[in-house]
Amino acid sequence: MIHLTERLAPPLGELFEGVITEAMLFKVSAGRCYKCDAWTTLQFAENLSVKITNAKIQASGITGSKFGTEEECWTDFNRRVIPIVLGGAAVGICLIAVLTYLIIRDNSAQGYERL
Numbered sequence: 001m002i003h004l005t006e007r008l009a010p011p012l013g014e015l016f017e018g019v020i021t022e023a024m025l026f027k028v029s030a031g032r033c034y035k036c037d038a039w040t041t042l043q044f045a046e047n048l049s050v051k052i053t054n055a056k057i058q059a060s061g062i063t064g065s066k067f068g069t070e071e072e073c074w075t076d077f078n079r080r081v082i083p084i085v086l087g088g089a090a091v092g093i094c095l096i097a098v099l100t101y102l103i104i105r106d107n108s109a110q111g112y113e114r115l
Contacts, residue, residue, distance in 0.1 A: 018044020028071045031061035036073030 020042065026034040033056055040052045058067050072080075 016045065016048040018048040020044055026055075026057050028058075031068045032071050033058035033067040033069070034073065035070040036076055038073060038075035038079065040073070040075075 025042065028034040035056045036052075037054055040055065042050045042052065044050065056067060056070070061068055
């Protein structure tokens, strides 16, 4: 459970409170750290949310002052992999078009056939 209390600076001085319970916020294997460069929003209450970016979090298994092996968040993984997949698909389509052109060009009849 995470409990957050935040008081705004004067002159407003409003108090906001929120709780997150039974949520798996940063799923990672034991001894490893969670790393995410993308924006992550934690919603504590209707009027209280926290935006996190460039996060590197490890709850346990820290040896010395070093983090464990990084596990990348899904958003960062998609941001890195999707352009590679789309580029590969574009190259594949171009290759199919060129090969189809070459095959059709070689098989076309040149002139009339003799009977």
